[in-house]
Amino acid sequence: MYDANGREVLANGLNRRIVGYFASWRTGVDGSPSYLVNNIPWNKVSHINYAFAMVDQNTYKITIDTSATSPEIGLTWPNVAGASMDSTLPYKGHFNLLAQYKKQNPGVKIIMSIGGWAGGTGFYTMTTNADGSINTAGINTFADSVVAFLRQYNFFDGVDIDYEHPTTNNQAGNPDDFSISTPRLKGLMTSYNVLLKTLRQKLDTAAATDNKYYMLTIAGSASGWILRGEENLSGLQYLDYASLMSYDLHGAWNQYVGPNAALYDDGNDAELKAGGVYGASQYGGIGYLNTDWAYHYYRGALQSGRINLGLPYYTRGWKGVTGGTNGLWGTTPTVSSTVSCKGIATCGQGATGIDNVWYDLDTSGNPVPGGGNPLWHALNLQNGIVPDYLDAYKVTDKTITGTYVPNYNSTLVAPWLWNATKQVFISTETEQSIQTKAQYIVDRGIGGAMIWELAGDYAWNASMNGGKGEYYMGNTLTTDIYNAFTAAAPYGNKKAETTLPTTSAAVGIILDQWPMGDNNYPITPKMEITNNSTQTIPGGSTVEFDYPVSTPATMADQSGFGLTNTTAGYTGPNNIGGFKNNYNHAKFSIPTWQTIAPGQTVTVALNYYLPISGPSNYVVTIGGNKYILQQENPDATVGYK
Structure with a gap:
């Protein structure tokens, strides 16, 4: 697991981690494009995070769907090459395939990720009582259930806690959880740190019995506002590593149009300007909605090698954009609707229709406007290709109006598409930006990259769209990262940069x-x-x-x-x-x-x-x-x- 220098032993010749999230819901059963375990580039990753298990908010135990149609243990894909079931296993679904591919790729670690944006409700009740005190019994029950789960599905190598968010800021997590999270706010960070400590202790005890090391990781916020309410994240000491959600730094939850995952600040962030951040002397001119700021935040507690930077294989977008440079740092009108704004009073005007094929649903069952797309769809828009999967995503207007012009800001390390006709801005990632970010990771001794999510990577498929060709799922960007990380030196394994007493x-x-x-x-x-x-x-x-x-x-x-x-x-x-x-x-x-x-x-x-x-x-x-x-x-x- 770890070498004599305290570095994690990684698969596939990698010197830095490539942690790819596998989203369980892309099963294809609803007719939309599927991304199954056999589609994972097993020879180019070091870790796979399976998204998601949840916490039962009443029993406090880890839980998965156990129905006959469960993606985890129920579904089958009899007509998909490479996705046949192993009949000797007592479960089907993704877990059956993961167990098979783990045998073929024993060095790749498979981590069960728990929570996510829509699945974190149970964290609040499990960790924290309604009066804000620590739910010690709930935390112990959960940790014991995690150990039992890892023993039951023994192809998993550990757990990833994706709790969004234990911050004590009011209304910082999923709006659907506000009624539960708000009365507990004062205790969330204290109980979060106890949760991580308890998990570490119980996983280590189990490891000694099972003769198998169990990993503990988190998906950590990269937002300066959220982190202000997460104190100094003292629970980081219990982790194998922290993967930073260094994306969603701008999005249609407000009207300020900017990059999803800029590497650097450029001094022009419209949201920070509106908040008076640049002009406030106490902030020292620091722009904090970027990956570089987030990395340095975590560097205060962790060696560089115990940090992974998040890379998005998806887009964010707005429509009705005015101002800025080709939309960058412009604004949209605000929208007042707790339905289309997914539970908050106002939001920006998110991109819709053909510009929003990866969407959440609002409480009325309609797509939430947000400009969410896999990167392969963004490339089809950029190239004027009407793809053949639009019906599967229930896009009714298949007309490409105007031109999606690619733009790139080298100061931010941020690409985007700008459609002046529709006033649509879509924040993307490209080979240029991903290669630059990979080199940033290499140069600073950072532990690696975390990808949300693998299904958004792309390749050119000449046989699709009636033989005319279109961009579709592939491994182009992951291959770029792999090439950089196999050529890299080992990651940094020292926290201090000066000689300390012995x-x-x-x-x-x-x-x-x-x-x-x-x-x-x-x-x-x-x-x-x-x-x-x-x-x-x-x-x-x-x-x-x-x-x-x-x-x-x-x-x-x-x-x-x-x-x-x-x-x-x-x-x-x-x-x-x-x-x-x-x-x-x-x-x-x-x-x-x-x-x-x-x-x-x-x-x-x-x-x-x-x-x-x-x-x-x-x-x-x-x-x-x-x-x-x-x-x-x-x-x-x-x-x-």
């Missing part, structure tokens, strides 16, 4: 006492320093640490400890084109008149303006000797105990 101190440091997300501005947690040793820590001892450049190097304390920023990894005036460093560095001293007795805790009130994970790489100086923290370095020799 002995540790029995001192614990956590960030706690968080305000609720909507009130968490500026961000003002308490840093609690606990002396877990048997010796008194004298006044004048110092604490220093790294924190990520996702916030300016202006962190301050409000407790008289004299916190200073000794290294500014971010100096501004903006982060256009990406951050150049990973960390800021801060230091403070325990007042000379104060000591910390064994078992005692002192508190430092912090103040900063954009979210961080961590801090990390703590060094405490006691009596002139420097120590790392035992909590961060449990294998180090304890020098102060």
